[in-house]
Amino acid sequence: MLRKKKSVVILVLVLLVSTIVGCTQQESSSKGEEFVIGLDDTFAPMSFRNEQNEIVGFDVDLAKEVAKRNGWNIRFQPIDWAMKEAELNSGNIDMIWNGYTITDERKEKVNFTDAYLTNSQIIVTLSDSDIDEIDDLKNKTVATQAESSSLDAARKLDGFIESLKDGKIIEYSTFNEVFNDLESGRTDAIIVDEVLARYYMNNKGEGLYKVLDENLGIEEYGVGVRKEDEELLKKLNITLEEMKNDGTYDEIYSMWFAE
Known part of the structure; x- marks a missing residue:
């Protein structure tokens, strides 16, 4: 009888552990990938703080739409713009997305997406x-x-x-x-x-x-990512191109650059 009770207890524990693991995996899956976007929060209209101290702007809206389509969670992190590449390559941020001009010098430090805006x-x-x-x-x-x-x-x-x-x-x-x-x-x-x-x-x-x-x-402006983040770069390019083709890019653009 004692042996039978032990077996029942063990079975209950196994089921409990399986349930917890399953819930954890489901929760992790539902959260999606998480990325930190580095920016200068004074660079209007690309990214800046509104009267409610919220970070808003053209690049912010683009990033949110890209994240939504890929199931990502993103966080906007104001950085010292002079240290942007160092912040990226040290892992403090995952993308530089803030009117980031594509240059040959910067290409040596980061990988750029296809250009999405001319300046x-x-x-x-x-x-x-x-x-x-x-x-x-x-x-x-x-x-x-x-x-x-x-x-x-x-x-x-x-x-x-x-x-x-x-x-x-x-x-x-x-x-x-x-x-x-x-x-x-x-x-x-x-x-x-x-x-x-x-x-x-x-x-x-x-x-x-x-x-x-x-x-x-x-x-031209592009999004900067680490050299090794090739899959992220691919997803960014595909999604930005989809947004241009389906008109979403133009809708966001007209909100910030009406003229």
């Missing part, structure tokens, strides 16, 4: 400025964001930085600081991503600013 680097001054072309910037004070594609574009223009006041360009952590520097009169001009600049100027009043006809080059 240019523009020069902005105040509307009453006497600066009308790039040559007018000689011996002038110019600012941009540190380790940004705007800075890369300035560096590529032969002799440009050397021609500025003190032979250097002023660097700030965010483009908000860059615009503030211009508005306060501390700098004569700024170099900035056009998608950000147009959004910013539209909200502040375009009459305050002047955009030079010349720009520092056309570029």
Whole structure:
């Protein structure tokens, strides 16, 4: 009789363990893969904080739709933009998705998705400025964001930085600081991503600013992932292409870039 009771107890324990394992596996499966997306939360309209302190923007909406279609859970992590590749390759984040310009130098550190948006680097001054072309910037004070594609574009223009006041360009952590520097009169001009600049100027009043006809080059945005994350890269490309084909991309685009 005692042996029979032991057998029953063992059977109950086995069933209990099996149930717990099954539930755990089901819960894990229902959660899906989890990814952390690194971004600059001041880079409107790609990703920024609204009045409720929520991270919103064009890239944010794209990422959410891609995650939804793949059953992923994602979290947006603000990072020091100057450390973006280090954050990615150390494992602190899984993607750089924030108006991230595709360059040959960056391709050595990360893998990029296919380009999903075209952008240019523009020069902005105040509307009453006497600066009308790039040559007018000689011996002038110019600012941009540190380790940004705007800075890369300035560096590529032969002799440009050397021609500025003190032979250097002023660097700030965010483009908000860059615009503030211009508005306060501390700098004569700024170099900035056009998608950000147009959004910013539209909200502040375009009459305050002047955009030079010349720009520092056309570029393309992509999502950056670690070199070894080939399957993730494949899924991102497939899903973004599906969204373009079925019209979802255009719907999201029109929400942020109506003009």
